[in-house]
Amino acid sequence: MIYSQIRTCQKCGQDNRVSAKHLAHKGRCGKCKEILPAISEAIELDSMSFEDTIRELHVPTMVYFYVPSAYGVPGQVGIYELAKKLSGDAVFVRVDVMKNHELVERLGVRQAPFFRLYKHGEVFFEGGEGLTGRRIIDVIQSSMILH
Numbered sequence: 001m002i003y004s005q006i007r008t009c010q011k012c013g014q015d016n017r018v019s020a021k022h023l024a025h026k027g028r029c030g031k032c033k034e035i036l037p038a039i040s041e042a043i044e045l046d047s048m049s050f051e052d053t054i055r056e057l058h059v060p061t062m063v064y065f066y067v068p069s070a071y072g073v074p075g076q077v078g079i080y081e082l083a084k085k086l087s088g089d090a091v092f093v094r095v096d097v098m099k100n101h102e103l104v105e106r107l108g109v110r111q112a113p114f115f116r117l118y119k120h121g122e123v124f125f126e127g128g129e130g131l132t133g134r135r136i137i138d139v140i141q142s143s144m145i146l147h
Contacts, residue, residue, distance in 0.1 A: 003053040020056040040087035047103040055121040060090040060143045065114040
């Protein structure tokens with residue numbers, strides 16, 4: 001199952017379905033043709049939607065594997081701020097390791113928090129605790145240079 005998102009047009013209120021392939025792109029409202037912005041927040045994926053969605057995304061995709069009890073602990077990378085800053089250039093995804101044991105095991109994730117950058121469906125970078133926001137931006141930008 002591929003992730004899709006409903007974006008509501010700020011001008012006319014129309015709900016517009018945006019597939020994973022187009023999350024990082026600006027779009028147009030199906031009713032009034034107003035521009036819809038690229039995604040600027042982290043999306044939550046699960047075992048059912050992960051592989052197909054990662055394969056569909058054609059921009060660097062940073063996946064944040066997290067434990068809910070540790071989510072938002074001081075010192076954690078500001079994933080929401082990074083998603084806003086890199087809107088249109090990258091997509092940020094969250095995966096709750098407690099709810100997605102099978103997926104986490106299949107992907108070989110052994111710790112949380114853990115970050116994995118995918119590009120064209122392939123792993124480009126991995127890093128664990130201590131990864132800074134600046135380092136994440138640098139890795140994403142280098143993945144954009146290396147087509």
